[in-house]
Amino acid sequence: MFNLAEFMSKHVFYKAWDIKERSHRLSEWKQLEAQQWWTREQLENLQNERLKCILTHAYHNSDYYKQLCDDQGVNPAQEFSLDIFSRIPVTTKLDIRNKNTAFISKGADRGQLVTAKTGGSTGVSLELHFDRHCQQKRNAAQLMADRWAGWDLGVKRAAVWGNPVHPVTIKQKIRHHLMDRIIYLDTMNLNDASMGDFVDRWQVEKPGVIFGHAHSIFIFARYLIKEGITNIRPRGVIATSMMLLDHERAIIEQAFGRKVTNRYGCEEVGLIASECNEHNGMHLNLPHVYVEFLDANDQPVQEGEPGKIVVTDLNNYAMPLIRYRVEDVGVYTERACPCGRGFPLLERLEGRLADFLKLPDGGEVAGISLVERTLTNVPGIEQMQLIQESTNLIVVNRVKGRDYTTNTDDCLTESLREVFGDRLRVSINEVEHIPQEKSGKYRFSICKI
Ligand SMILES: [Zn+2]
Incomplete structure (x- = not known):
């Protein structure tokens, strides 16, 4: 069915907004759309070029990386190779917190810089x-x-x-109405009433995709199944920002009649x-991030082995981040994807280091x-959280499931x-x-x- 608002948003408002804002977003997007089909060799050449650029820039503009490179005898302006690059020590969250201004380019x-704050759930909160x-x-x-994931402009x-961010200024309201086109279910207030209201709103607004934290989407999916609501049928479901557990994925796919697109x-x-x-x-x-998987000694792991994820941001010239440890663990694979895209594959995430x-x-x-294994093996548990207080003490916050018995x-x-x-x-502990x-x-x- 033709949707005028969708059509106008895609073909008119996005372009007009980017021209007005002098934004590179759509031109960059076009490039990415092409680059995803490049061969691995082309992509690796692109990545090495960009790595060299950001490293050279960091060397001349960031006191922190100048010092690190000098200590290791690395001068990117003279020569560059991945071997030389890997001599640069890994940057940690603590490094950034302790020497924040030394990271920012001269x-x-x-x-004019945009500032993002990361949560402190890994123990260190940062300003980027x-x-x-x-x-x-x-x-x-x-x-x-x-x-x-099935979405398109508009x-x-x-x-x-x-x-959720609610538009306040007139500019934000216009943008929200013409382009962002988004409805929110606030996860700070997830209950039957708020989810019921959201379903009503959904029927009117008919969004094309749903995205959110994996577990929050799962809670909404479980509600839909419980209420027997079967007409929430987006074109795509995007789970992001946290581990997507297998059993949650199954429930989400059942509720929406769609595959979940997991994102990291x-x-x-x-x-x-x-x-x-x-x-x-x-x-x-x-094209945007160089990703490495490293062992306990910061050496590359083999394909298929869990490694600490270390990233180099190829876009951030204002505050270069080179070989930055995200504090997550993942497994890479050389397997090619049947879709034909040249971007290599992260086989799976193993979770946060913490x-x-x-x-x-x-x-x-x-x-x-471990949570996944326990939920699979032990009947009668709806959800659980493990808190290891010491080597010999684990506190479990446990939500009773339907099959709960005195044996559970x-x-x-x-x-x-x-x-x-x-x-x-x-x-x-029994929790709700x-x-x-x-x-x-x-x-x-x-x-x-
Ligand atoms: Zn693919």
Whole structure:
């Protein structure tokens, strides 16, 4: 069915807005749309060129990276190779927090920079800066990934999101009406009444895609199934900002009658990877981010092995981030995707570094995988959150499921002891739901050691 508002938004308002704002977003987006089909060789050449550019820029403009490069005998203006590049030590969140101003480029007009704050859930909250050009490129990458999920310019979106931004100024209101075209379900207030209102609004506005934190979409999906609502049928469902658990994915796909498009990114560099229409691994956003997977000694891991994700932002010239450790763990693969795109694949995320729990023998276990395993093995649990207080004590916040019996908690304890040993003490709290963090995200596994 022809939709005039959608048509006008796509063909007129987007372009007009970008011209008025002198934005590079649509031109960058066009480039990305072409680049995704390039061969790996072409893409790697592009990536190396961009790496060399940002490193050279950082060397001459950021006191922090000048010092790091000099210490390692790296002078990017003279020669560049990935080997030389990998001599630069990894940058951590603490480095940024301790030496924030040393990261910002000398030539950057600080008054014009956009500032983003990251949440403190990994223990360190940060202030990041980038210029508008960088922001436009990041937005372009979102447009590309949104299209992989079934969205297109002009299509109305539904967001399941914490602390939604409401347009205030006239400019914001115009933009909201003509382009952003978005309705919100506020995840700070998820209950049957608010979700019911949202369903009513959905029937009127008919958004084309829904996106949000994976677990929040799951809660909404569960509500739809419970209420027997089967006419919420977006063209795409985009889960982002946190781990998408297998059982949650299944419920979401059942509720919306659509495959979920899982996406991975962070405040610091924007989109890192996204699933395509094949939904089998996430394509790395290669033109914008150089991604490495490193072991405990910051050496590259093999394909198929979990590695700490380290990124270099190829867009941010105002505050270069080179070999920055995101504090997530992921697995890459050389497997080619049947879709034919040249962007390499992130096979899967293993979770946040901070969410790995410590085993008695000194090993570690991805908390999110443990939660998944327990939910699969032990009947009667709807949701759970693991908090490791010490090597021998785990606190479990547990939401009763339909199959809950007096045996459930014993099975839960037993299941955890299989992993952590017989000396493990398990303290189970009955809760109504798992609380979310200020950002609207959920953490199912927290290590306090
Ligand atoms: Zn693909």
